Amino acid sequence: MASFWLASRSSRRFLKPSVSLSRTLFAVSSYHPTTATAIPNPNPNPYQNASPFGPFNQRHRWSPSSVEFDLRLLAHLSSLPSSTGEKNDGNQGGHGTKAEASWIDLYLPRQARPYAKLARLDRPIGTWLLAWPCMWSITLAASPGHLPDFKMMTLFGCGALLLRGAGCTVNDLLDRDIDTMVARTKLRPVASGVLTPFQGLCFLGFQLLLGLGILLQLNNYSRVLGASSLLLVFSYPLMKRFTFWPQAYLGLTFNWGALLGWAAVKGSIDPAVVLPLYFSGVCWTLVYDTIYAHQDKEDDLKVGVKSTALRFDDSTKEWITGFGILCMSSLALSGYNAEIGWPYYAFLSAASGQLAWQIWTADLSSRADCNRKFVSNKWFGAIIFSGILFGRLSS
Secondary structure: OOOHHHHHHHHHHHHHHHHHOOOHHHHHHOOOOOOOOOOOOOOOOOOOOOOOOOHHHOOOOOOHHHHHHHHHHHHHHHHHOOOOOOOOOOOOOOOOOOOOOHHHHHHHHOOOHHHHHHHHOOOOOHHHHHHHHHHHHHHOOOOOOOOOOOHHHHHHHHHHHHHHHHHHHHHHHHHHHHOOOOOOOOOOOOOOOOOOOOEEEEEEEEHHHHHHHHHOOOOOHHHHHHHHHHHHHHHHHHHOOOOHHOOOOHHHHHHHHHHHHHHHHHOOOOHHHHHHHHHHHHHHHHHHHHHHHHHHHHHHHHHHOOOOHHHHHHHHHHHHHHHHHHHHHHHHHHHHHOOOOHHHHHHHHHHHHHHHHHHHHHHOOOHHHHHHHHHOOOHHHHHHHHHHHHHHHHH
């Protein structure tokens, strides 16, 4: 009996603080300061004369109201918005200034993270858009009934990764002052000050050195043709300062692989095949990058840079529909001149549907939807590649 009484008294001593703390939290949450004349409180605070240790030295009896408050407090805390996981508003589309965690933050050493972000390794869509015209051209250059040269495709895939990273580095170095004024770009490594311009320049040299190693494995004609693309890579970031058509200039840059891929396999270019292919890529770029540019049109106006999104304005969908028609027509002409098999045209019809879906359903006032449509172009490239592959195998 004595042991039971001691255990009961001890358990009450351990339980009292939590009950008292609950009542204290309730007292704090229900306090509303006012500057008006004080009104006598019918339920004075029982701890107003308490010691500095607050409620932990008071004696209380258990009551259902304290448990009721604990449940209310738990429900209130669970309903608070998360500080890290709230979704962006539909019109934001990741446009906020808070950096999003990616595999770079999880797996790479801390010193390497800014360089990986400078090369946009966490956003591979740019590499896909640069690589697909190369893959189209290499596959078109394959012999009828044969698979494309996988070694050449691997080289061009690695080259696309490096050249895209180098292009992003050049862009961030030249645009570092502009990037600080644009919500979507202000946290980029150079603009935010995580990397100095000198560090970015050294990283650019490293990427170009690796790219040179890939270029030297091609034939002499392709080496000259590939090296000439650097003029476009280095000058593209400046175009938005001088013309409303930087997207067209990006198209000339990003689709250079349509010329280079064929030359790497054949040792020269066939204008009847590769020029329509190259032109189709330029028109494709005008479609997807104009949609992408609508994300930044407010910031572009504020900063004073130009884009086709600002040039076309409310007529954007009419313009990009025209570019889409030119893109598909040029792809058909290139395939016809290459004497490719019928499966190519079946896939071309599917790609036309995908491109039409992008244009007709794009909400140009929503940054999130513009970004979704832009990213979906990796599937457009994959459809065209599949059509060329099956068409070449059946020809």
